[in-house]
Amino acid sequence: MDTIKMPGSKRPSASSAGASVGRLFRGMAWGWVAIAIVVLISVPQTFVYVNPGHVGIVIHKLAGGVDAKPKGAGLHLRNPFTTGVEEYPIYMQTLLLARDSREGSQGNDEINVNSMEGQPVSMDVSLSFELEPSRAPLLYQTFRTDIETIQHTYLKQAIRQALQEVVGSEEIAAILGPKKAQTVLQAQGLLSQRLAPYGFVVKQFTINEIRAPGAVMDAINAKNVMQQQALTAQNELQKNMYQAQGDSIKAAGRAKAILAEAQAQAEANRLLSQSITNTLVQYEMTKRWDGKMPQVSGNAVPMIQLPAAQ
Template sequence: MQFLKGEKLAIQPIVPIVAGVVIAVLLVLNTWTTVQPGYVGIVFDKITHDVRVGLLEPGWVFINPLTESIQQYPVTIQTYSMVQKSSEGQVAGDDSIKIQSNEGQQLNLDAVIQYQVNKSEAARLYEEWGGASIETIEDRVVRQYTRSEVPQIAARYGWEEITSSRRSEIIQKIAARLSEEFQKRHLVLVSFAIREVHLPAVLQQALNQKIEAQQQAEKQRYTLQQTEIQAEQAKVEAQGKAAAILIRAKAQADANSLLSRSLTPELLRSQQIEKWNGILPSVTGSGALPILDLEQRGEAKK
């Protein structure tokens, strides 16, 4: 008993020492923190309620855990989706944006926003939002302003214009409006896109019928163009053949004219004499005998 009592007395002075060491280690560990890649750190002084001048770049940083806290904001591009499919957006369930066309038709839009924190204004962002996290800022700025501005701008257009013909124009106007609002709140809009337009069944059927009619008209237009091209080709080919026949006929006529001009009586007589073999033809039956001018033959031989 005395040994155990002495051992107990020996252990008691060690406990405060161990506790002090543990506290010291925790303080040291809390003194050093890491700013993640793609983020900037903003240090807040709990005593003076001031934001430390200058931003902390990624890496190990030193703070006083008793008097200071650090908030990190991403400065890389962030993507926020509001879509109908629950597995793709930030919010579970159908989170697409509900709008109304100028005809009063109800539509749903899948919207995707890319933004980033303005790095040079990150400290002001922290101050104005009371040190709120990026998720809070994203919900109150990116989400709320998008869901507010998109229906207002889309309501100026018809449902067919929203679906296709003026979709790019609508996107540009929404992006310009959101860019202004984001800039006021130290964010930068990188891009805004309407990924898909969801129509009621009746409108979707009407749109499909219109597209089918346009495709049929385009097909008929193509067929007509091909027919016209083929007819033009046949015309050109026929004209080419006729021209070739005229050329050959003219050449033949020119040749015949030249030949007729060259066949004089003297030439014909000379050709007859040249081709005669000196033998009188043997004729059986009645008929006139060929007349041969022997004088001229003799003269020709001389």
């Protein structure tokens, strides 16, 4: 029986079948390679390292919330597809707000307020603070940004508001002079009270420099000079008064001494005059007589009167 051959039909050979199997295995190999790459990339992302002096705030990407308890320093496991971690420093930091960028501030960060008289006052200030670890999640949930951005937005505005409340109730001369320390303490107290709910612990607040308009500074300097001159004159007058009082006391002392001496001399003379009698005088003269009669002429009578013979 004759075999009918269909045109175009061809029996597959062993070599072509082997090639198909090879392509299949190669495809599977590339698939495993891709899976391995994904695993290698994903595995490191499942761990997060929180640096010393920081806390890690766990952010839930799907729900949009954050964990109430932050992660401490060290290595932590997480799901890289559903969670993220934001680090906040909890060590002491210092925010410097100054006109000169060389002082460490970003550009011109001076604080501008007005005094009680409405005079503009600019200040260079610094705020040292720490973050309370347990309140770091609340801080992130409130501002949704990094700590440096919070410093130069919210903290700067809080400092300006506190200083305006304090400086706005005082004369500019008092702020520049005797009440500068009081201004610092009052502003620090307001900052401590208002920043505490967000976890900021204020350690120190400082006013490094105060600047006022030139005309105001000239008037204050002139007033200070006049006050200094008046104080000098008052001190000189007081010195002269003390000196005059001292001289008066000395003169009174000398007069009293002279009077006492004169009184003593007068009393001595009185007592002496009462004690001198004719008999005493004759006795004293007799003690000093050498027994010779004085040579006299005329009608003179000798001073010594010899007693008459019995």
